Amino acid sequence: MMKSIKTRRMTTEEIQSILNSPTIIRKKKEAEQLFHSAEFKTHIQKRTAERKESSVIPSLLKKKLVVKKKVSLSRGNKRQVA
Amino acid sequence: VAILNDRYPLKAKSDNVFLFESIGHSGKYTLLGSFNPILDIDRKRNTQSKNFNFAFGLLKTSEDGSTDIDDKEELHNGDMEKIFNTVTNEIYKFVKRNPLNTVTISGSTPTRTRKYRQLISKNHELISKHFDLFGILPQRGIVKFNPNSMENYVSFLIENKIN
Numbered sequence: 261m262m263k264s265i266k267t268r269r270m271t272t273e274e275i276q277s278i279l280n281s282p283t284i285i286r287k288k289k290e291a292e293q294l295f296h297s298a299e300f301k302t303h304i305q306k307r308t309a310e311r312k313e314s315s316v317i318p319s320l321l322k323k324k325l326v327v328k329k330k331v332s333l334s335r336g337n338k339r340q341v342a
Numbered sequence: 343v344a345i346l347n348d349r350y351p352l353k354a355k356s357d358n359v360f361l362f363e364s365i366g367h368s369g370k371y372t373l374l375g376s377f378n379p380i381l382d383i384d385r386k387r388n389t390q391s392k393n394f395n396f397a398f399g400l401l402k403t404s405e406d407g408s409t410d411i412d413d414k415e416e417l418h419n420g421d422m423e424k425i426f427n428t429v430t431n432e433i434y435k436f437v438k439r440n441p442l443n444t445v446t447i448s449g450s451t452p453t454r455t456r457k458y459r460q461l462i463s464k465n466h467e468l469i470s471k472h473f474d475l476f477g478i479l480p481q482r483g484i485v486k487f488n489p490n491s492m493e494n495y496v497s498f499l500i501e502n503k504i505n
Contacts, residue, residue: 267352270355281410283410284411287395294478295380307504308392314505
């Protein structure tokens with residue numbers, strides 16, 4: 261069971277002090293070297309495109325379904341009227 | 343939002359930084375995790391980086407008030423799993439908040455990177471439900487993380503799962 265304690269929000273000064281610390285700067289430089297390799301960039305670009313596509317397609321399908329539903333309802337109504 | 347339950351509560355947090363205490367048989371230690379944006383040279387005008395490096399270690403505050411983390415010290419506090427669960431949960435929240443973000447992690451020493459690999463492998467079934475995980479190999483580049491591989495990954499790349 262997790263002990264419940266109140267999590268405090270960190271101050272801007274605290275965050276800045278951490279982000280400017282020597283270890284964080286070193287780790288960032290190491291990661292940048294890796295990130296700037298051609299292979300890494302290609303991988304990230306490809307995956308970002310896939311991720312965007314996977315989030316866009318379901319929302320488009322949803323919209324399409326809603327439109328279809330509206331159309332079928334209006335047809336039904338017309339038939340009823342006729 | 344939680345994927346692993348046996349974890350430490352956070353002492354303090356911001357959007358990209360969090361602190362918690364490890365309590366074990368060697369004592370009480372404050373640990374810090376930080377998601378640091380990686381400068382993207384192709385998007386000079388875009389300051390909103392989507393790629394982050396995750397730094398993790400023991401919080402050290404010097405007398406002048408400056409802060410640093412010690413990412414080399416081995417705690418041997420007997421709570422490795424609980425620390426892993428706490429960190430994994432925060433990475434999960436970070437990636438879910440920003441689904442296009444990616445996070446790279448590497449140990450400060452080869453031993454620590456191997457330890458990360460062991461912990462990820464042990465929890466792979468659960469982790470792979472939420473993340474797409476890649477390993478970086480010096481010879482072969484970026485490959486899908488294989489929990490049974492004997493190869494030594496130098497870094498790990500964590501991404502939001504594509505359904």
